[in-house]
Amino acid sequence: MVEPRPTxxxxxxAPVLTPRxxxxxxxxxxLVGKAELADNGPVRGTMVVRPYGYGLWERMQQEVDxxxxxxxxQNAYFPLFIPQSYLTKEAEHVEGFAxxxxxxxxxxxxxxxxxxxxxxxxxxxxxxxxxxxxxSYRDLPLLINQWANVVRWELRPRVxxxxxxxxxxxxxxxxxxxxxxxxxxxxxxxEVYADFLQNVLAMDVxxxxxxxxERFAGAINTLTLEGMMGDGKALQLTxxxxxxxxxAKAFETRYLSKDGREEYVWQTSWGSTTRMVGALVMxxxxxxxxxxxxxxxxxxxxxxxxxxxxxxxxxxxxxGDRLKTAGVRVHVDDRTDTPFGRRAVDxxxxxxxxxIEVGPRDVESGTAVLVRRVTGxxxxxxxxxxxxxxxxxxxxxxxxxxxxSRERRTDRTVEVTTVEEAAEAASTGxxxxxxxxxxxEGEAILAEQGVTVRCLVAADGSVPESDDxxxxxxxxxxxx
Amino acid sequence: MVEPRPTxxxxxxAPVLTPRxxxxxxxxxxLVGKAELADNGPVRGTMVVRPYGYGLWERMQQEVDxxxxxxxxQNAYFPLFIPQSYLTKEAEHVEGFAxxxxxxxxxxxxxxxxxxxxxxxxxxxxxxxxxxxxxSYRDLPLLINQWANVVRWELRPRVxxxxxxxxxxxxxxxxxxxxxxxxxxxxxxxEVYADFLQNVLAMDVxxxxxxxxERFAGAINTLTLEGMMGDGKALQLTxxxxxxxxxAKAFETRYLSKDGREEYVWQTSWGSTTRMVGALVMxxxxxxxxxxxxxxxxxxxxxxxxxxxxxxxxxxxxxGDRLKTAGVRVHVDDRTDTPFGRRAVDxxxxxxxxxIEVGPRDVESGTAVLVRRVTGxxxxxxxxxxxxxxxxxxxxxxxxxxxxSRERRTDRTVEVTTVEEAAEAASTGxxxxxxxxxxxEGEAILAEQGVTVRCLVAADGSVPESDDxxxxxxxxxxxx
Numbered sequence: 001m002v003e004p005r006p007t008x009x010x011x012x013x014a015p016v017l018t019p020r021x022x023x024x025x026x027x028x029x030x031l032v033g034k035a036e037l038a039d040n041g042p043v044r045g046t047m048v049v050r051p052y053g054y055g056l057w058e059r060m061q062q063e064v065d066x067x068x069x070x071x072x073x074q075n076a077y078f079p080l081f082i083p084q085s086y087l088t089k090e091a092e093h094v095e096g097f098a099x100x101x102x103x104x105x106x107x108x109x110x111x112x113x114x115x116x117x118x119x120x121x122x123x124x125x126x127x128x129x130x131x132x133x134x135x136s137y138r139d140l141p142l143l144i145n146q147w148a149n150v151v152r153w154e155l156r157p158r159v160x161x162x163x164x165x166x167x168x169x170x171x172x173x174x175x176x177x178x179x180x181x182x183x184x185x186x187x188x189x190x191e192v193y194a195d196f197l198q199n200v201l202a203m204d205v206x207x208x209x210x211x212x213x214e215r216f217a218g219a220i221n222t223l224t225l226e227g228m229m230g231d232g233k234a235l236q237l238t239x240x241x242x243x244x245x246x247x248a249k250a251f252e253t254r255y256l257s258k259d260g261r262e263e264y265v266w267q268t269s270w271g272s273t274t275r276m277v278g279a280l281v282m283x284x285x286x287x288x289x290x291x292x293x294x295x296x297x298x299x300x301x302x303x304x305x306x307x308x309x310x311x312x313x314x315x316x317x318x319x320g321d322r323l324k325t326a327g328v329r330v331h332v333d334d335r336t337d338t339p340f341g342r343r344a345v346d347x348x349x350x351x352x353x354x355x356i357e358v359g360p361r362d363v364e365s366g367t368a369v370l371v372r373r374v375t376g377x378x379x380x381x382x383x384x385x386x387x388x389x390x391x392x393x394x395x396x397x398x399x400x401x402x403x404x405s406r407e408r409r410t411d412r413t414v415e416v417t418t419v420e421e422a423a424e425a426a427s428t429g430x431x432x433x434x435x436x437x438x439x440x441e442g443e444a445i446l447a448e449q450g451v452t453v454r455c456l457v458a459a460d461g462s463v464p465e466s467d468d469x470x471x472x473x474x475x476x477x478x479x480x
Numbered sequence: 481m482v483e484p485r486p487t488x489x490x491x492x493x494a495p496v497l498t499p500r501x502x503x504x505x506x507x508x509x510x511l512v513g514k515a516e517l518a519d520n521g522p523v524r525g526t527m528v529v530r531p532y533g534y535g536l537w538e539r540m541q542q543e544v545d546x547x548x549x550x551x552x553x554q555n556a557y558f559p560l561f562i563p564q565s566y567l568t569k570e571a572e573h574v575e576g577f578a579x580x581x582x583x584x585x586x587x588x589x590x591x592x593x594x595x596x597x598x599x600x601x602x603x604x605x606x607x608x609x610x611x612x613x614x615x616s617y618r619d620l621p622l623l624i625n626q627w628a629n630v631v632r633w634e635l636r637p638r639v640x641x642x643x644x645x646x647x648x649x650x651x652x653x654x655x656x657x658x659x660x661x662x663x664x665x666x667x668x669x670x671e672v673y674a675d676f677l678q679n680v681l682a683m684d685v686x687x688x689x690x691x692x693x694e695r696f697a698g699a700i701n702t703l704t705l706e707g708m709m710g711d712g713k714a715l716q717l718t719x720x721x722x723x724x725x726x727x728a729k730a731f732e733t734r735y736l737s738k739d740g741r742e743e744y745v746w747q748t749s750w751g752s753t754t755r756m757v758g759a760l761v762m763x764x765x766x767x768x769x770x771x772x773x774x775x776x777x778x779x780x781x782x783x784x785x786x787x788x789x790x791x792x793x794x795x796x797x798x799x800g801d802r803l804k805t806a807g808v809r810v811h812v813d814d815r816t817d818t819p820f821g822r823r824a825v826d827x828x829x830x831x832x833x834x835x836i837e838v839g840p841r842d843v844e845s846g847t848a849v850l851v852r853r854v855t856g857x858x859x860x861x862x863x864x865x866x867x868x869x870x871x872x873x874x875x876x877x878x879x880x881x882x883x884x885s886r887e888r889r890t891d892r893t894v895e896v897t898t899v900e901e902a903a904e905a906a907s908t909g910x911x912x913x914x915x916x917x918x919x920x921e922g923e924a925i926l927a928e929q930g931v932t933v934r935c936l937v938a939a940d941g942s943v944p945e946s947d948d949x950x951x952x953x954x955x956x957x958x959x960x
Contacts (some may be wrong), residue, residue, distance in 0.1 A: 041558075041562060041605075043562070046560070048557070051624065053564050055554070074534075074535070075538060076531045076534045077527065079522070079523060080560075080629055083522050099588060101589075102584050102586070102588075103586040105586065106581075106583040106586075108582075109581075116523050125521075125528075138818070144531065151560070154588075165560050338618070
């Protein structure tokens with residue numbers, strides 16, 4: 001007798017995750033743990049990124065790194081340890097970071113003469129070297145990036161979103177003119193970050209300019225990309241800063257211009273972090289788990305053997321080989337000593353875009369069940385047609401995730417005209433309010449209620465050139 | 481009038497680097513600085529890896545990472561900060577690492593209740609999680625790798641070779657049986673490290689087993705690959721450890737076996753570091769600079785415009801495009817505002833395997849000068865033939881570097897029969913002496929003179945299964 005194949009619904013007596021509608025933060029924690037993305041570390045606020053979570057980060061790194069290199073920057077590596085005195089050279093910078101520093105006081109069994117801080121970001125130490133490397137206008141622009149860990153002591157840590165140690169890339173550049181620095185910050189913002197977030201992570205993001213209150217400590221302008229999470233809150237995804245000449249003056253980073261004058265360089269810095277893994281969860285996850293956009297997915301298609309029959313195993317391995325040849329990132333799940341239902345739930349949790357299930361009857365009929373994580377549909381599909389069909393399915397699901405992300409943001413954003421309405425709207429989504437109406441006073445009132453101006457956008461949706469450019473709109477929300 | 485093209489010899493009034501024969505350590509420092517590989521960091525013992533040096537490391541990472549993944553391990557990330565109490569759980573481990581620790585005592589503006597150490601290596605924190613993740617034999621083997629920075633306070637730092645902070649990969653695995661762990665350590669040693677060092681870095685290396693004295697703190701066996709540097713000294717390139725059940729017992733890392741018993745896992749760990757960049761310099765460098773093996777080189781071929789004529793620039797760009805299409809990693813040097821001679825010296829210093837020089841006369845004659853870094857030869861070559869010729873040239877030079885490395889080691893290794901002869905031989909190269917003759921007493925006598933047993937090898941060149949396996953030979957040398 002052939003046993004009926006268990007369905008996911010029948011297997012799941014209780015929901016695998018706390019439903020989002022019941023408790024969104026707990027759903028997030030459940031998902032991160034059960035999809036094996038990360039665990040909390042033993043030192044408060046640190047995290048252990050598990051192989052599946054790290055696989056997502058590795059793919060993000062590949063995609064971001066390729067875009068950074070295309071924008072002309074080269075990778076390098078600066079030390080983890082920064083002399084404490086460096087931090088104090090740029091006044092706003094030290095004020096911003098002092099409360100978050102981890103300090104090494106002992107090394108090699110002795111107390112250190114000068115304590116060293118574990119880098120919270122590298123502007124200071126980078127400038128120390130830029131001031132040595134840059135001599136003349138011929139050395140500019142100097143375009144450097146590094147992939148590294150940084151430490152900012154977190155009082156209210158949350159895995160991926162706000163961790164004491166996180167992984168990131170930080171770009172640091174020096175330019176001959178204000179215009180060149182401004183244009184490069186804008187180029188990174190658009191060609192690296194916005195392109196990656198929209199076209200790989202399938203995230204609808206709002207590009208804008210931070211208000212003076214929300215700017216990076218030491219910057220003259222901060223460009224941001226803000227995304228709306230599943231609960232209507234905002235998350236800052238990446239930032240690109242114009243640093244002006246603030247660090248150049250603090251560290252004497254000067255160059256000899258074409259006409260023989262000593263000039264301070266103009267600088268930028270810009271970063272993206274493991275926070276994007278958390279954003280992926282909160283942007284695309286549902287009550288069954290994560291949904292990974294196909295262009296990002298380390299595993300785009302998993303081919304699952306329902307049972308351990310030789311014929312089934314031969315078939316799944318054959319499908320795996322053919323899909324690999326067709327350029328699909330594929331994994332063959334032949335762990336038939338684990339019940340099929342448990343494995344299926346696990347792949348749903350991990351959000352692999354397409355699952356191809358093959359049982360003994362499927363082998364006989366020459367079909368397999370194609371399950372799409374994004375749409376939830378299950379279709380019997382001729383095995384011979386899979387290699388041809390899948391690239392289209394994957395691209396369709398990629399587009400669908402982006403459309404869903406856009407729809408949420410559109411649906412949950414309201415236009416308001418008073419500070420009170422803005423605060424009210426921020427309890428369920430985002431508000432847009434004229435910056436002339438809100439102003440720094442209104443911004444301060446909202447801040448008391450935990451609501452912030454995520455960014456300023458121009459009336460035509462572009463990034464404003466100044467805070468007080470006429471027509472600026474403030475996008476207002478609660479944020480992670 | 482056509483000016484004669486300046487030659488390198490004519491340009492170089494004084495040697496660019498201190499000659500190796502005069503002062504090898506100073507030559508090394510000169511080269512690392514002038515080839516723009518790295519600078520010393522502001523905190524003693526740290527380093528800034530500059531873009532060209534980091535480019536070498538990135539290529540090493542790519543090649544090692546691909547081999548690690550082929551051996552079935554997955555990347556993950558464990559925290560930088562480890563509670564101090566973890567280190568003390570494995571007795572030999574803490575004894576080995578305690579003198580080198582950097583300790584964070586303050587975080588977020590407060591003194592910490594328990595100080596945390598900056599990881600010197602991750603066996604302890606990894607085991608804390610392995611003990612949670614491993615339940616049954618089904619979870620084994622568990623094969624994890626991480627790319628990370630580690631800190632070991634160095635009293636006598638030397639850039640790349642011995643730095644307070646360095647970059648590395650560290651693999652950590654858990655297995656059901658002693659045999660499985662032993663075989664996996666051996667597999668990594670051979671298929672990842674020996675294969676990479678010989679076939680990519682073109683380094684002749686001696687595989688062997690560390691004596692009890694030289695083993696990793698906490699291991700029951702350490703496999704090593706030792707290379708002979710340009711001055712005859714030895715450098716340990718990679719190590720692969722069998723950890724037995726030492727950490728498993730300290731951290732209660734147990735699994736339920738097939739027959740229902742609780743068993744401790746058997747473990748391995750293994751690493752390779754930015755030290756390999758230093759080894760590359762000392763293994764292949766000459767008095768003109770670095771010589772990068774073509775299979776590693778981030779830039780295999782540089783196409784240099786001698787002058788800024790339009791015809792020359794068109795030609796070099798055309799050559800660049802065609803070589804790129806042919807799969808060569810190529811860079812076009814069209815910075816003709818810098819004198820040709822200075823650029824040529826710079827490419828020699830950086831050790832780019834092949835330089836193709838194109839001047840106005842070359843464009844007319846349809847030839848270019850092909851300069852090989854390894855052989856030093858300069859040959860006029862038809863431009864149309866470059867794409868066809870170059871892959872062979874690159875492979876020849878790769879093989880030549882490996883042959884030179886092997887020849888040096890063979891020439892400078894002597895067979896000896898007494899401890900005195902071994903010490904004497906170590907002043908210029910390596911000695912091989914029967915381990916039965918040397919023994920732990922002889923090893924201690926040599927150690928007093930700064931000479932160490934780099935490894936034990938079996939009579940047939942294989943890696944011995946124990947220190948006292950009959951016929952073992954000790955390879956003895958001074959080492960970095």
